[in-house]
Amino acid sequence: MATAELSLKVQAGSGSRIKDFLNANLINILAAVLFLLLAFFLLYPIIAVLIKSVRGPAGFTLEYYRAFFAKSYYYRSLVNTLLLGAINTAVCLVIGFCLAYMTTRGPWLLRKPLKIISLVPLIAPPYLFALSLIILFGRNGLVTRMLDLHWELYGFSGVVISQTLAFIPLAYMMLESTLMSLNPNLEESAYDMGASEATILRTITIPLMAPGLLKAGLLIFVMTIAEFGNAAILGGRTPFLAPDTYTMITGESDFNMGSVLSVVLIAPCIVIFFIHNYLLEGKKFTTIGGKPVAAEPRKITPLIKVPFVLITTLAAGAIFICFAVVLAASFYKILGVTDRFVLSNYLDFTSNQAIYNSIRVSLVAAVIGAVIGVLLAYVIVRGKFFGRSFIEMASLSGFALPGTVLGIGYLLAFSAPPLQLTGGIMILALNCVFRFLAVGVEAGISKLHQIHIEIEEASADLGASFLTTFFRIVLPIMFPAFIAGFIYTFMTAIVSLSAVVFLVSPGFQLAAVKIFDAAVYGEIGIASATTIKLVLIVMGCVAILNYITKKTRLGSAMGKPAA
Amino acid sequence: MKGKCVAVVVAAIFCVALAGSAAAQEINAYMGTSPDNNAKIAKFIKDKTGITVNQTFQSFGEIEARVKAEAPNFNADMIIGCGSSTGYLAKKNGWAVPYASPAWKGVADVFMDPQGNWYNIGNFSFLLVGNKDRLAKAGRTMPKSWKELLDPKWKGEIVMPSPLSSGTANMMRYSFLALYGDAEGWKFIEALDKNIHHYTRSGNAPTDLVGRGEFILGLTSDENVKKRLDDGYPLIWSVPAEGTGYDGTFALILKGTKKLDAAKKIVDLLGTPEFSALMAEIGYMTPRPAANALYGKTLPKYINLDLGKAADDKAKNNDIWKAKLRTDFK
Structure with missing residues (x-):
């Protein structure tokens, strides 16, 4: 009570003492609340899966794991899954990089069309490509008959192709944003000094992109091995872990046994997650900082240009054709069998309801996810409490968690009282929130690293309370991160099948599940029409969001400190 | 200012998204017939009783798995359309609410439980389907008996559902085991496996795959064959000489429902001749006699079955199936 500062505040009454306490500790309270949320909705379900995998009717047992490793069937399943993940990740990264390179560095003419073609399928469920491939390349497919092919679609190669096509958009999206935020000046000065395009790529662009490539690779690998739609439709007799877990x-x-299968699925993901963290140690924020700038097209040597153009046109062409097939299928009674033009696929009422539900769930998830993401980022960067790095690890681990794990985890953890959440919108939304949290958190962290803490300190010194500082200084700066988290959660939540398929209940069907059901059931027209409707509606939503973001960019730019 | 506007917009979106749609009388049901037929049944119930049925499409196997996982706190009020094994299981474990519906008086034993634990809204069978065009192109004819499917010439050209996920496939399995006896039955299933291209998730999927011409022959549920023929698929179907098996499509009220009256009302409705007529039109053999869309007046030849035993043996047979067919792949 000796200092003048304190006595001043005592005079102001006990109300301000509470305020003081809050100012000093609010960040810790916030951290505690967030930690509880993470523990409850992320860690607890995972632990529930782990426990289930070792608890038999008579207590602890490793019998289920023994069964897994003793059966050649499961072994094959595991090998196939990892192989699929590896091939898929490699191919997606190469193609995604070529596409991103062409749309950010290539000729103007190609940029827009390539970008649109690469991004549209992002909103379509991944297994859509399985449907297109059956119509085109099935044993009785249109192309198969035309060219008299003898290629067996049902099996490993079919799954790899459909899964690769499905995840190119994600690879493209992530790599494009990395390339956009690379300052083109470096490359341009190298070019001006006479470096060849290949040298620039090898010594500047790719090394600078390494963190982005790693992150994209990790994400694609994890999503590939967990998303089971394509494997379930085209797998034939080739076993994969994700559809096996589902069955x-x-x-x-x-x-x-289902828990064992998903734990086995976690293991490689965790390993890659740690490798990724280790490799990125210290490099974490190199990709951010530069403002997104469109690079002027340069003359690209044929040595680079020819393969790049070839790869991009092939990939974009394949995506385009698959999408065109879906569009056509949505208007035909049965495309390829009775080619009669109908509109009935679009009038299917249950699919409208499912789309509406999906959008509701995704919006709720996106709002909660973006808020929690921003708060978590703030706590992680600015907080000084025990367990901070643990919170960081936990909130970023969503990158490395196969969807099936959290699906089963939620089913195990929240299907019985006292924590009964199953059978409604909240369990689906929360599941999406915690699975896709990492992107919002990461974006928030990098934004916060751009502003120095001095600005907040200055604000506090001038007498602003913690909350005022938070709302007037921190939030505006973090707004882009909020939007990033929001859009990512929204878009991924709407098409993802791997977790929600375990959690839907009667009366609350989701579009992704509905499309999958229609697809495996053979209602290809309805599956296609639902997809097209979904794509159009989501594109509308994203356009509105972009509009809002643009408006607010102007708003927040005024208060933005020169970092 | 603009930040605030955005906050308001976001908050508004959030509220709208969270606000559920409140409706009059609703009931949640697990329904295991095809999406089309689920919708038809739900519409019939809505028209006749005013009750909205919220339904998810799941296969019989999935419904059974879900009911087992959720017991004794079910997320649905009732099941309309599950396999007989689920019905017997629910009766044994006390998961069903017994209800002696007056509307079901006078139907045959196959169609209702004496205590009213379950009601059978329609029997269905499995068929052999073939693709006309592909058969003609290959210069082959439809096999006349199940045994003919073992001919190596069909290798890789037959699809059937997996008994691990499909109730129809479970029906095929217990029918073959009943037809040939356990030992010979398993030998038949193993020999057939050599010619099966792959096992599908849903019991109806082979109809579509064969209809598309992806495969020449399929063992499939008879449920959707009529509709697929009407849609214009070049399909041909037959019941091989040995006959076919059947399974019920059971309806039951789940314990713990807060909407018992509505559920009872629906069970009553399911016992009416009008509802039987609807089911027969779809292709089911119904509790109240009605002309069948697929078979007409002469029903196919049936293999002698004990559905209760089939339900008891299901888990054991799944293990045998996996042990026999999954050890060495390809």
Whole structure:
């Protein structure tokens, strides 16, 4: 009570003492609340899966793991899955990089069309490509008959192709934003000094992109091995872990073995997650900082240009054709069998309801996810409390968690009282929030690293309370991160199948599940029409969001400190 | 200012998204017939009783798995359309609410439980389907008996559902086991496996795959064959000489429902001749006699079955199936 500052505040009454306490500790309270949320909705379900995998009717047992490693079937399943993930990640990164390079560095003429073609399928469920491939390249497919092919679509190669096509857009999106934020000046000065395009690529562009490439690779690998739609439709007799897990849970109701399968699925993801963190140590923020700038097209040597153009046109062409097939299928009774033009696929009422539900769930998830993401980022960067790095790890681990794990985890953790959440919108939304949290958190962290803490300190010194500082200084700066988290959660939540498929209940069907059901059931027209409707509606939503963001960029730019 | 506007917009979106749609009388049901037929049944119920049925499409196997996982706190009020094994299981474990519906008086034993734990809204069978065009092109004819499917010439050209996820496939399995006896039955299933290209998730999927001409022959549920023929698929169907098996499509009220009255009302409705007529039109053999869309007046030859035993053996047979067919792939 000796200092003048304190006595001043005592005079102001006890109300301000509470305020003081809050100012000093609010960040810790916030951290505690967030930690509880993470523990409850992210860690607890994972632990529930782990426990289920080692708890038999008579207590602890490793019997289920023994069964897994003793059966050649599961072994094959595991090998296939990892192989699929590896091939898929490599191919997606190469193609995604070529596409991103062409749309940010290539000739103006190509940029827009390539970008649109690469981004549109992002909103379509990944297994859509399986449908197109059956119509085109099935044993009785249009192309197969035309060219008299003898290629077996049902099997490993079919799954790899459809899964690769499905994840090119994601690779493209991530790599494009990395390339956009690379300052083109470096490359241009190298070019001006006479470096060849290949040298620039090898010594400047790719090394600078390394963190982005790694991150994209990790994300694609994890999503590939967990998303089971393509494998379930085209796998034939080739086993993969994700669809096996699905059948184990939904078909055989064997939660023990299902848990084992998903734990096995986690292991490689965690390993890659740690490798990725290790490699990025210290490099974490090199990709951010530069403002997105469109680079002027340069003359690209044929040595680079020819393969790049070839790869991009092939990939974009394949995506375009698959999408065109879906569009056509949505207007035909049965494309390829009875080619009669109908509109009935679009009038299917249940699919409208499912789309509406999906959008609701995704919006709720996106709002909650973006808010929690921004708050988590703030706590991680500015907080000084025990367990900070643990919170960081936990909130970023969403990158490395296969969807099936959190799906089963939520089913195990929240299907019985006292924590009964199943059977409604909230369990679906929360599931999406915590699975896709990482992107918002990461964006928030990098934004916060751009502003020095002095600005906040200055604000506090001038007498602003913690909350005022937070709302007037921190939030405006972090707004782009909020939007990034919002859009990513929204878009991924709307098409992702791997977790929500375990959690939907009667009366609350989601579009992704509905499309999958229609697809495996053979209602290709309805599956296609639902997809097209979904794509159009989501594009509308994203356009509105972009409009809002643009408006607010102007608003927040005024108060933006020169970092 | 603009930040605030955005906050308001976001908050508004959030509220709208969260606000559920409140409706009059609703009931949640797991429904295991095809999406089309689920919708038809739900519409019939809505028209006759005013009750809205919220339904998810799931296969019989998935419904059983879900009910087992959720017991005794079910997320649905009732099941309209599950396999007989689920019905017997629910009866055994006390998951069903017994209800002696007056509307079901006088139907045959196959169609209702004496205590009213379950009601069978329609029997269905499995068929052999073939693609006319592909058969003609290959210069082959439809096999006359199940045994003919073992001919190596069909290798890789037959699809059937997997008993791990499909109730229809479970029906095929217990029918073959009943037809040939356990030992010979398993030998038949193993020999057939050599010619099966792959096992599908849903019991109806082979109809579509064969209809598209992806495969020449399929063992499939008879549920959707009529509709696929009407849609214009070049399909041909037959019941091989040995006959076919059947399974019920059970309806039952789940314990713990807060909408017992509505559920009872629906069960009553399911026992009416009008509802039987609807089911027969779809292609089911119904509790109240009605002309069948697919078979007409002469029903196919049936293999002698004990559905209760089939339900008891299901888990054991799944294990055998996996042990026999999954050890060495390809």
